[in-house]
Amino acid sequence: MAPILDIQNLRKSYGQTEILKDINVAIEPGDFLVLVGPSGCGKSTLLNCIAGLEPITAGRLTIAGKDMTEVSPKDRDIAMVFQSYALYPTMTVAKNITFGMKVRGVDQATQDAKLKEVSELLQISQLLNRKPGQLSGGQRQRVAMGRALVRDPALFLFDEPLSNLDAKLRVEMRTEIKKLHQTLNASIVYVTHDQIEAMTLATKIVVMKGGVIQQIGTPAEIYNTPANLFVADFMGSPAMNLIPARVHRDGHGHRIEITRARSEPLVLADNRPLDLPQDVIIGLRPEDIAEAGYRSGEAVQQAPCMVDMVEPAGADTYVVSELGGKPVTARLHAETSAMAGQELDLAFDLGKASYFAPETGERLN
Amino acid sequence: MTDTTYVSARAGTRSTGQRLGRIALRAGLYAVLILFALWYLMPLFVMLTTSLKSLEEIRTGSLVALPREITFDAWKTAWSGACSGIKCEGLRPYLWNSVLIAVPGVALSTLIGALNGYVFAQWNFRGANLLFALLLFGCFIPFQVVLLPMARMLGILGIAGTIPGLILVHTVYGLGFTTLFFRNYYVTIPHELVRAAKIDGAGFFRIFWSIFLPLSLPIIVVTVIWQFTQIWNDFLFGVSFSQSGTQPVTVALNNIVNSTTGVKEYNVDMAAAILAALPTLLVYVVAGKYFIRGLTAGSVKG
Helix, strand or coil: CCCCEEEEEEEEEECCEEEEEEEEEEECCCCEEEEECCCCCCHHHHHHHHHCCCCCCEEEEEECCEECCCCCHHHCCEEEECCCCCCCCCCCHHHHHHHHHHHCCCCHHHHHHHHHHHHHHCCCHHHCCCCHHHCCHHHHHHHHHHHHHCCCCCEEEEECCCCCCCHHHHHHHHHHHHHHHHHHCCCEEEEECCHHHHHHHCCEEEEEECCEEEEEECHHHHHHCCCEHHHHHHCCCCCCEEEEEEEEECCCCEEEEECCCCCCCEEEEECCCCCCCCEEEEEECHHHEEECCCCCCCCEEEEEEECCEEEECCCEEEEEEEECCEEEEEEEECCCCCCCCCEEEEEEEHHHCEEECCCCCEECC | CHHHHHHHHHHHHHHHHHHHHHHHHHHHHHHHHHHHHHHHHHHHHHHHHHHCCCHHHHHHCCCCCCCCCCCCHHHHHHHHCCCECCECCCCHHHHHHHHHHHHHHHHHHHHHHHHHHHHHHHCCCCCHHHHHHHHHHHHCCCHHHHHHHHHHHHHHHCCCECHHHHHHHHHHHHHHHHHHHHHHHHCCCCHHHHHHHHHHCCCHHHHHHHHHHHHCHHHHHHHHHHHHHHHHHCCHHHHHCECCCCCCHHHHHHHHHHCCCCCCCHHHHHHHHHHHHHHHHHHHHHHHHHHHHHHHCCCCCC
């Protein structure tokens, strides 16, 4: 299938400042692409370039196979949902939703039919005669989505659409957006700084930093095999434990030695066929460290560790212990008897362990 | 026990004292404010009473006394009979001239100012800041400086001494302020609104017309009041760029007051002055509350 959006060697600079450096991304129809990164990473600029609201400095951008470099936003067959919703304040909800069609000279009957369809889909039929000022945040969000949906575009663009909502509403709307994507099978590019939103919504994630793409992949790929230390640290909550370690080779594979301030070094074996240098940073997700006896498998090894802190979080309890000079978080079951200041046998599962080069931060395995 | 009684009694006197102090302060404040209000209303009072007196009574009575006998003769003369130069047709034709100048002048300068402000606030272009600075500079140019070049311009355009000429002058010199008003108002409107409308397919004028103008009532009122007052009260341009028959009311008033032969008709002068000032007064009364509201209007929440 031809990609619905194809970006090749895109660059964007303001004067001397280069905001986006050599961006290459493509998505298939029906893909949900999430651009994620810390603020200032260029993700919103990239979205504006796709929308045509910012001209690109170099490169090629096609939507549905057509070159968009010189095409104005209105002719790109896109719809966009903004962070501030950007509803027209003096128009009613109905007029907000139909404004685009009115501007494009769509006949009244079609407008009415579309309005009805979309407002029923989003459950905003009872709000059609209100002004944006009379709506709650969640309702405005729905209207903004209605304005996009009614256009039936080739590509939807979402610019941090949930960041103005409170936590509970955000989770609700997240589910709704996911449901909409599944029902409509729409192609979506979605910008967020929230890595949980990225993980839950995306079929494909682009992690950006400083105008450079760090990694492109499915949520599982990004989560399980982060391409570098930045992605490892940014994606996942609590973050991946990144522990400096020393590698010794033996007959079977590698022994990973992690220093500890108050006791003997912790030595773990990784017998996967790897080729690691002497100094590495080992990345372990909190769920790869469990209480002894609750985890089994070939790569699981137990060791007593001093518990520095216990953080119950309801479904799980997080336990922090110092390893390699870093506080390391382990995800334990809720009923654990772990107590701060006492030793606890922890089970380390190295089956999914990541290794990074300390100097470059790049992934080694 | 006695101690506590003593303390509470003292606290009681203190609070009574404080209350008295507050009342005194309040009374003083009102006294000062009323005094100032009277001071500022005094000229209007004198004008009104004088305009209702006969010449005889003005000569014999006190300046601040109420009229013994109310007569509207002076108002009639001011309206349709007072002489300026050799013509004796009162203020009526000149009032009409002023309306013919002020209404299109206000409408044009407000509309163009709105469009300018919209461009400066929402459509960034190369050199926008410099251009805006120059426009602002235009607000502070003393008008005497531009009299001669403007006279030459009007001559070239062939509209010297005509009402369209005066409309042009007022529109051009109003733009600095009207642009500033609208620009500062539109700056508070989020840029995402324009972006959303662009993606919806609306163009430059469509966005202005459908989205920005409907939001602008408060600032339109401010600009209209400001411009109307400026244009109506203008004397310098009026006296410089008009000729017999196209003079605005301010110039005519001056001529009436200055071209008395024989006895000075103070009552007619006063009535004429009030007549000339009435329209601006009316605008303030009708739209005054929007004026304050518009000046302090903050951001527009979507």
